[in-house]
Amino acid sequence: MFTEAIEKILTDLCTPALVRAVESGGDAARVWRALEDGGFLELLTPEEADGAGLSLAALFPICLAFGRHALPVPAAQSIAARALLRDCPHVPPAGMLTLAGTAYRQADGVFCAPRVAFGLLADVALVNLDGDMLLLDCSVARRQPVGVNASQCATLYWPAQAVGAAVGKNGEAVRRFSAAIHAASMAGAMERVLDMTLEYCNDRVQFGKAIGKFQAVQHQLSVMAEQVAASRIAAQLAFAGDAQVPQLIAAAIAKARTSMAVPQVTATAHALFGAIGVTEELDLQLFTRRLHEWRISEGSEHYWNGIVGQVFLALPDACASEFARASSHIA
Known part of the structure; x- marks a missing residue:
């Protein structure tokens, strides 16, 4: 049921023209709002927390569809991030969440997450640092494009004072x-x-x-x-x-x-x-x-x-x- 509904949204809204527009700096709000307003970012959230309570197996065809339509927003990453934050005291923030599976501190204290998916668009990143899970505001990060034409991927750099305490140990x-x-x-x-x-x-x-x-x-x-x-x-x-x-x-x-x-x-x-x-x-x-x-x-x-x-x-x-x-x- 969810897969069919999302497929319809992607077919109607996520056209090649939209993908090109977003890659050129256009607004992705319309397709993002359609997914957000439909509750599709809470697919892994338990039903008692007003989510869909899907299993990983049920999520797979949806992630497959995101790739098949070249979806230019981090919907899959946001679904996963909200699921990973369910046991944390922090309420998942609004906006586009992305995942950074690997990060490190540089010698000068600057925090670096290389080649973050949708790093140019994301509002917040859920980051793994040596097993700790951090929730970082992308608006205060320096976003360095990877150099590939029209790519939405970027390496993110946060100043040391912008990195707070871990929100979990499941990085x-x-x-x-x-x-x-x-x-x-x-x-x-x-x-x-x-x-x-x-x-x-x-x-x-x-x-x-x-x-x-x-x-x-x-x-x-x-x-x-x-x-x-x-x-x-x-x-x-x-x-x-x-x-x-x-x-x-x-x-x-x-x-x-x-x-x-x-x-x-x-x-x-x-x-x-x-x-x-x-x-x-x-x-x-x-x-x-x-x-x-x-x-x-x-x-x-x-x-x-x-x-x-x-x-x-x-x-x-x-x-x-x-x-x-x-x-x-x-x-």
Whole structure:
């Protein structure tokens, strides 16, 4: 029910024109208000606290839809942040909340959160600092764009006096949630890229027939479809189970596998579109550009594969097949 309602909002409001407008500095208030007024930012909040009380599994198709529509606001991050703050004495602040899964203090005392998703737009950031969870006002931070054209990601710097006490000790949960959300967003965006590529290959005629009829093109499409399917399965794993927060290994596998698929999926799509594929006017770049950004954000496949490897090597007498079967049950 919630997925269908959100899909309708995204189809009606989150058009490529809106995404471009927000990326150019336009106002995202209309689509944000539609999600906020509908109560969709409280999907993980318990029913007794006037939320929807959804499970992680029920949230997955919604995060997938956010990626499939290139939603230019931190809705998934805000949903997760409100859920993580439910046991804290602080009432979740109004406005756009985002997640920063990794942060550190510089030698001069300045607090840095690198490559924060929607860092240019967010009002508040829920930040993980060595396991502590901090709630920081983004309006007092220096926002440094990452340098990618039209990106909404930014590295945030807070002066030492702007960083207060921790609001919780579950900062690690911020990192897991952020990784899982990025994985689901990538899986959704790759589904959209595949759909766009299939449509183009069926419409584009060369030598008297659609290019999708050529065996070489079909081979590329089939490999692309395999990568997209594997990414969705891996991302879904991060939202499986009865826990309120994605498990470490499941989130690590999801982020690693989806990130690994990005170069092949995006390269194939642009190759099949040909010269038009690199133009700004084509909607394809709204998704492929985000995919490359999300691949790096919160750690690339190299980082998360390292996490999985460390856990595997720490298990006594474990073989790879047993580890793979049990991975979704490892915290």
